[in-house]
Amino acid sequence: MLTSIKTNELKFESQKIGMMYFRVAIILFGAQLLMGLIAAVQFLYPSFLFEIFDFSVARTVHINALVVWMLYAMIGSVYYMIPDETGREVVAPGIAKLAFWVLTAAVTVVVLVYIFIQVGPGTESSIWLINEGREYLAAPRWADIGIVVVVLVFYFNVFATYLKGERTGIMTVMVANLLALAGLYLAGMGYTDNISMDQYWWWWVIHLWVEATWEVFVGTLAAYALIKIIGAKREIVEMWLWIEVLMLFGSGILGLGHHYFWIGTPEYWWEIGALFSALEPVPLIAMFVHVLYDWGKEQGIAKAKGEPGTVSSNTPAMTWLVANAFGNFLGAGIWGFFHTLPQVNIYTHGTQFTSAHGHLSFFGAYATILIGMMYLAIQGTYGVKRMKSTSLSKWAAFLTMFGVMGMGIALTISGYEQVLVERAELGATWNAFFTAQNLTWMVQGLAWRLVMGVVTFVGFALLVVDLLSIGKNAQAAER
Numbered sequence: 001m002l003t004s005i006k007t008n009e010l011k012f013e014s015q016k017i018g019m020m021y022f023r024v025a026i027i028l029f030g031a032q033l034l035m036g037l038i039a040a041v042q043f044l045y046p047s048f049l050f051e052i053f054d055f056s057v058a059r060t061v062h063i064n065a066l067v068v069w070m071l072y073a074m075i076g077s078v079y080y081m082i083p084d085e086t087g088r089e090v091v092a093p094g095i096a097k098l099a100f101w102v103l104t105a106a107v108t109v110v111v112l113v114y115i116f117i118q119v120g121p122g123t124e125s126s127i128w129l130i131n132e133g134r135e136y137l138a139a140p141r142w143a144d145i146g147i148v149v150v151v152l153v154f155y156f157n158v159f160a161t162y163l164k165g166e167r168t169g170i171m172t173v174m175v176a177n178l179l180a181l182a183g184l185y186l187a188g189m190g191y192t193d194n195i196s197m198d199q200y201w202w203w204w205v206i207h208l209w210v211e212a213t214w215e216v217f218v219g220t221l222a223a224y225a226l227i228k229i230i231g232a233k234r235e236i237v238e239m240w241l242w243i244e245v246l247m248l249f250g251s252g253i254l255g256l257g258h259h260y261f262w263i264g265t266p267e268y269w270w271e272i273g274a275l276f277s278a279l280e281p282v283p284l285i286a287m288f289v290h291v292l293y294d295w296g297k298e299q300g301i302a303k304a305k306g307e308p309g310t311v312s313s314n315t316p317a318m319t320w321l322v323a324n325a326f327g328n329f330l331g332a333g334i335w336g337f338f339h340t341l342p343q344v345n346i347y348t349h350g351t352q353f354t355s356a357h358g359h360l361s362f363f364g365a366y367a368t369i370l371i372g373m374m375y376l377a378i379q380g381t382y383g384v385k386r387m388k389s390t391s392l393s394k395w396a397a398f399l400t401m402f403g404v405m406g407m408g409i410a411l412t413i414s415g416y417e418q419v420l421v422e423r424a425e426l427g428a429t430w431n432a433f434f435t436a437q438n439l440t441w442m443v444q445g446l447a448w449r450l451v452m453g454v455v456t457f458v459g460f461a462l463l464v465v466d467l468l469s470i471g472k473n474a475q476a477a478e479r
């Protein structure tokens with residue numbers, strides 16, 4: 001039987017290139033989690049790998065691998081969906097493949113330097129060769145410039161294909177949004193000795209990515225995926241996409257102010273940041289309500305007709321898409337809103353509470369839907385008509401989500417203790433920080449974070465096995 005398995009049913013080079021990006025993405029995701037586990041152990045046992053592997057490096061690789069794997073999966077998703085949306089092959093597949101290899105070689109070198117060289121002398125040479133020292137965007141300058149070149153190639157390919165092919169609403173939003181997304185990267189490339197100015201521009205990338213351009217980006221993915229999986233009506237998903245663009249760009253851009261409260265920028269940011277960032281969850285909630293409403297309505301109509309309801313053509317992808325709607329709402333909407341007013345943020349700023357929000361939001365809003373896109377791409381790769389969740393898919397989804405939720409809750413409890421003891425009671429002094437770090441609630445919260453991190457990792461391992469086997473098995477069952 002196995003000899004008849006066809007491992008490549010994709011008709012377009014573009015989709016094959018998409019798969020190349022997905023493969024690297026999942027490897028980097030694994031590396032991210034391993035580094036997180038090392039850092040989490042070091043929180044509890046500071047002597048772990050002392051003078052061998054620094055906490056700061058584990059943390060740097062953890063969060064940079066996070067950003068890079070997500071960018072890989074995002075590029076992979078774009079290459080995968082372009083032929084479906086535009087009805088044609090990407091204009092320059094050869095250059096796209098070359099860019100992929102250049103980028104992947106560069107990422108490998110950067111990670112090896114992080115792991116083996118770790119820190120430099122603190123001169124210009126360190127910025128060029130080791131690490132620019134910017135959280136989430138730590139790539140050394142040479143790689144920074146390389147990334148810009150590779151992204152230009154990518155953007156050229158997407159834009160030229162869009163111009164030559166069919167121009168759907170989804171692709172129009174995609175092309176415009178990608179330009180903003182790529183352009184914002186430039187804001188984080190300059191260098192100044194003034195830490196306030198440096199942070200000011202650095203937030204342009206981080207905040208305007210995750211709270212504006214990335215949100216719109218995953219909106220386009222969700223629209224595309226919903227059409228593919230449950231045959232959603234294009235007019236409806238595209239209408240919501242445009243509304244999302246309008247609202248998220250509106251609130252997301254001035255919501256930037258919630259990062260300007262305490263970095264030395266003028267005080268008018270308190271009011272601007274408070275008002276606009278508080279409005280940010282509105283589109284998230286609207287989307288969430290709409291998804292649930294549509295779902296319920298459809299089921300109701302189907303029931304009245306005595307039908308089973310919409311049959312999903314890819315249940316594991318749909319599972320992760322629904323997780324995205326919930327996760328985005330919870331991690332970004334709820335956990336974000338919690339600490340976004342300056343009156344609250346003055347106590348919660350930079351505590352484990354922030355970390356709880358960071359984990360829940362990055363996972364809920366982005367990891368989920370990108371994993372969904374991987375399942376969709378695997379369905380295409382094996383030419384499967386209906387891909388059903390296996391028990392492995394279900395365990396993988398359950399353990400990964402349960403693990404991340406558990407980490408988020410554990411960190412929230414630690415953060416709460418930090419707010420009450422370190423900030424409110426003891427007045428946020430250096431001493432207060434260490435006192436709070438050693439209290440039972442904090443330590444237990446960090447211990448639970450580690451336990452739940454292990455659960456997350458087990459979920460991830462099952463996910464990899466499932467991604468590697470589900471397409472083959474579904475194809476064998478169908479033929």
Ligand code: HEM
Nearest residue numbers: 210258277280332336337339340349350354358361362365
């Ligand atoms: C998917 C969307 C989002 C992602 C991925 C995200 C991620 C993050 C991350 C990683 C940080 C920590 C940054 C650091 O290391 O200093 C952060 C900070 C913050 N986020 Fe979000 N966020 C999202 C949406 C939101 C929303 C919608 C709100 C408000 C309603 C919000 C409010 C905040 C605030 C106030 C901070 C600063 C915390 C502090 O002062 O320590 N976030 N976010």
Ligand code: HEM
Nearest residue numbers: 033036037039040063354355358359362363367453456457
């Ligand atoms: C094996 C599971 C994981 C473990 C053990 C883990 C552990 C850690 C640790 C120890 C830190 C440093 C926190 C600090 O400096 O206070 C961290 C930061 C971070 N991790 Fe994870 N992590 C895991 C999975 C994830 C996942 C799945 C995501 C998102 C998809 C994620 C996103 C982040 C972010 C955004 C930060 C920076 C938070 C901030 O600056 O506030 N991690 N993680």
Ligand SMILES: [Fe+2]
Nearest residue numbers: 207211256258
């Ligand atoms: Fe923000």
